[in-house]
Amino acid sequence: MQLKQKAVALMALLMLGAGNLYAQGDKMELSVEKIMRDPKWIGTSPSNVFWSENGKKIYFYWNPNGNPQDSLYSVNADGKNLQKVRAQERRSLPSQRGAYNRAETKKVYEKNGDIFLLDIKSGKTQQVTNTVERESNPGFNQSERKVVYIKDSNLFAWDINSGQTAQLTDFRKGHKPAEEGEDPQRDWLKAQQLALLQIVRDRKEEKDAAEKQAKLEAPDRPKEIYVGEKMVNNVTLGPDERFITYQLISRPKSAKVANVPNFVTESGYTEDISTRTKVGDAQSTYELFVYDTSRDTAYAVKMDEVEGIYEQPAYLMEKEAKASASASAADSKTKKTSPRTTVIYGPYWSDNGKQAVVVARSADNKDRWILKLDPATAKLTLLDRQRDEAWINGPGIGYGPGDIGWMPDNERVWFHSEESGYSHLYALNVNSGNKKALTSGKFEVSDVRMSDDKKYFYFTANKVHPGEQHFYRMPVNGGDMVQLTSMAGAHEVQLSPDEKHLAIRYSYSNKPWELYVMDNKKGAKAKQVTSSLTEEFKSYDWRDPEVITFKAKDGADVYARLYQPEQPQQNGPAVIFVHGAGYLQNAHKWWSTYFREYMFHNFLADQGYTVLDIDYRGSAGYGRDVRTGIYQFMGGKDLSDQVDGANFLVEKYNVDPKRIGIYGGSYGGFITLMAMFTEPDVFAAGAALRSVTDWAHYNHGYTSNILNTPQTDSTAYAKSSPIYYAEGLKGALLICHGMVDTNVHFQDVVRLTQRLIELGKDNWELAVYPVEDHGFTEPASWTDEYKRIFKLFEENLKQKK
Structure with a gap:
């Protein structure tokens, strides 16, 4: 019996996972192999938090036992009775999405x-x-x-x-059959038959009589609307049910989609993965229509008379002015050739159903219009125009319609704008045109929602510090922003249905996300619900990286995370990390999505390296000017910020200027290549992971906003693409890339490889990962990649003994 009990106890321990077997008090020594294991060794944070419809429970996905998959858990609104949800209850839950x-x-x-x-x-x-x-x-x-x-x-x-x-509605593919009078050739033959043959005339009379009777007896049916080969989207019923709006999308037949070959397959044959077009290729077009059921007719909503629709972007006007000395920029600006291509989103109806607005965006993403729509005439009235010669974006704005809604008076709409240089909340009267900023300051507002009683806005803002995200309540017409959360870090908040409680996913720089509950009151204390971390992870004293600023050469403040060795050495080595995505923030005070890199930076600091993680120009969280600082030149200010960061390390942290390395993935890999090719005297070694090497081969949606298109702004692409600068390589370069990367295609590094071969460069190596997409998934791949990165730095940044 005792042996059996011991066996059961041992099995229970094994089921908890290796991480939880780590004895309390044992201090873990970091290694690449340990860091890059399956992330479950850290512990799995709660995710996808949502309230029950009656507000009595909070649901979330969690995996405290290291199982193969997360499970659904629930806890009461007061944070008590934490338990796994039974299968029957899980199946009975309504979808999180829906309409009330x-x-x-x-x-x-x-x-x-x-x-x-x-x-x-x-x-x-x-x-x-x-x-x-x-x-x-x-x-x-x-x-x-x-x-x-x-x-x-x-x-x-x-x-x-x-x-x-x-x-x-009755939308039909194809084209409406031709009616009498629409096809002269067929009409002539029909008339001939009727004139020559009595049997044809008799049968036609019988057919016409039967059709007439059938129409009298037939029930009312919606109008047949033939859409050809176009796709129907966003069909919306108007409040009075007279108007139905819909969007038609035309897919370009000429667009060429790139294929990525997959070499490691179950079949044993190489199989192609269809991915995307390249920047500048033909794009889909969008049209908005109104179907007036009372008149049984459909008609298009046109942008032809909207202010700015013919105004070309500045870079094209400059190009045209240079091409024609006789044509001034003003002439180019006002010359009406054809309206720019746009996408119209909406309509968004007021709660009383009396008014509607739409949001329109130009395909070149230089303009965003908010317009009042008269559905009876399809007439558009301009309410607000946001113009950016770089590109329109920012929190609450994005690349689509952005966040927009109606104020309680049904006369005003609220929306986001970067008019002040930061994304803030505005209210606009659709009848008078009066506009008011509801929030202001050198911070950004995001995730806005209105309270059920329409007296308050709730939103997230980084007002305290660019690297902190707190939850706020503010009167709906503006006023004091009441900060409801207080812990330094980031808060992802879900309001309870009765708005009395907050379910919060909170994290700090060295503390992964956990679930908290809190009363919806200023000064209320948040109560922790989950404890997700393994004993092994907690055994290491993870650094709380200092969020610092340094001055760029143009005077801008640049934020960064700093990791230092416990005993920094004079003229020691340093590594600069470049985050991916471009428009992303990583110099902040919450648990990073780059958690593997965060742990690697702790490991590097243990090995004597000083590590700087920079939010360079183009990063999120700092307003419009930082966001658009890379327009027409990626590898410009975003790279000079890395160089200025390197100089800052030398001046303030006793770093040896000849022993600085750089690495990053995706956009970070691109910057690493630009650094190694164009700033070879600053960086002794670099690791470029899944990097873009030529922006003309990347996608349209991202690239065209920043560099326009290769055929209209070729200079911007040449300035911004590392493949043109490969001759400048001096230091040691490591290139790592997944062979089935459907985002940045493996072709990117294949072309760069050939370029380096032709240039006779021999201080570089390429590591390929046959089964990896853009984001690696296999621990073995992560481990191999980061062992190579560490080896690169050890061999090139450490002093030879």
């Missing part, structure tokens, strides 16, 4: 391709559809007596009381 009625007593949602209606108070669910086809995008009509949804690209309405379903 105005009183928020009912919710309609899609689950497994069917539509369901939930009564929140009773918890009872009614299934609206049960079909093989998928129904989606459910919502309530203005009277809230019907549920409207999409099926096969058409709009349907289900009457809640009667249970009757009506089809509201």
Whole structure:
């Protein structure tokens, strides 16, 4: 019996995972192999946090036992009764997505391709559809007596009381059959037949009479709308049910999609992965239409008369002015050739259903318009125009319509704008045009939502420090921003349905994300719910990197994370890390998405390196000027910030200027290549991971905003692409790339490899990873890659003994 009990106890310990077997008090010594294991050795943070519809429970995904997959857990609103959710309860939960009625007593949602209606108070669910086809995008009509949804690209309405379903649109692929008078050749033959043959005339009379009778007896059906080969999208029912708006998308037939060969396959054959087009290739076009059911007619919403629609970007006007000495920039600006291509989003109806606005964006992403829409005439009235000669973006703005909604008075809309240089909240009267900034200052506002009683805005802002994110409440017409969270770091907040409690995912620089609960009051204390970390992870004294600033050569403040050895040496080695994505923030006070790199930087500091992690120009969190500082020249200010960071390390932290390395992945890999090719006397060694080598081969959505297109702004691409500068390589270069990278294609480094071979360079190496995409997934790949990076730095940055 004792042996059996011991065996059971041992099995229980093994099931907890190797990380939790680590004895308390034992201090872990870092190594690349330990860092790059399956991340479960750290512990798995809670994710995907959401409230039950009645607000009594918080649900989240978690994996405290190191199982193969996360499981759904729940905890009461007060943080008590933490437990794994049983399968029956999990299956019965409504979808997190859906639409509520105005009183928020009912919710309609899609689950497994069917539509369901939930009564929140009773918890009872009614299934609206049960079909093989998928129904989606459910919502309530203005009277809230019907549920409207999409099926096969058409709009349907289900009457809640009667249970009757009506089809509201009839979109059809292809082209409408030609009617009499539309085809002269066919009309002539038909007339000839009728003139020559009595039997044809008799049968036509019978057919016409039957069709006439059938029309008299037929029920009302929606108008047949033929869309050719275009795709129908965003079908929306207007409040009075007279107007239905929809978008038609045209896919370009001429666009060429790049394929990525996959060499390690189950079949044993090389298989191609279809990925994307390259920047500058033909793009999809979008049109907005209104279907007036009372007139049984459909018509397009046109941007032709909107202010600025013919105004070309500055770089094109400058190019045209140079090409034609007789044409001034002003002439180019006002010359009407054809309107710029745009995408129109919406409409967004006021709560009382009386007014609608749309958001339009130019395809070149230099303009964003907010416009009032008259659906009866399709007339657009300009309310606000945001113009940026670089590109439109920022928190709450993004690359689509951005966040927008109606104020309680049904006269004003709220939205984000970078008009002040930072993304802030504005209110705009759609009748008078009066605009008011509701927030202001050298910080950014994001994740805005209005309280249910429409008295307050809730949002996240980095007002305290660019590297901290706190949750705020503010009166809906502006005023004092009440900071509700207080712990330094970042807070991802979910309000309870009654808005009395907060479910918070919180982290700090050296503390991964955990779940907390808190009352929705200023000064309330947050209570920790989960404890996710293994004893092994906690056994190491993880550094709290100092978030510092240094001056760039143009006077700008640059933020960075600093990791120092416990005993820094005089003229010691240093490594600069370059984060990816470009528009991303990593010099902050919360747990980084680059957690492997964070741990690697602790390891490097243990080995005597000083590490600097820079939020260079182009990074998120610092406003418009930092965001757009790389326009038309990637590898300009974003690279000079790395050089200035290196000089800062030499001047203040006793770093040897001849022993500085640099590394990064994706955009960070690109900057590493530019550094090694164009600043060879600053960086002795560099590791470029999954790096872009030629921006003309990257995608359109990202690249065209920053560099325009290769055929219209070739100089920007030549200035910004490392492959043109490869001759400048002096230091030791390591290139690492996944062979099935569908984002930055392996072709990028293949072309650069050939260039380096032709230049006769011999101080570089290429490591390839046959089964890895852009983001590595296999611990063995991570380990191999970072062992090579560490070896590169050890061999080139450490003093030879």
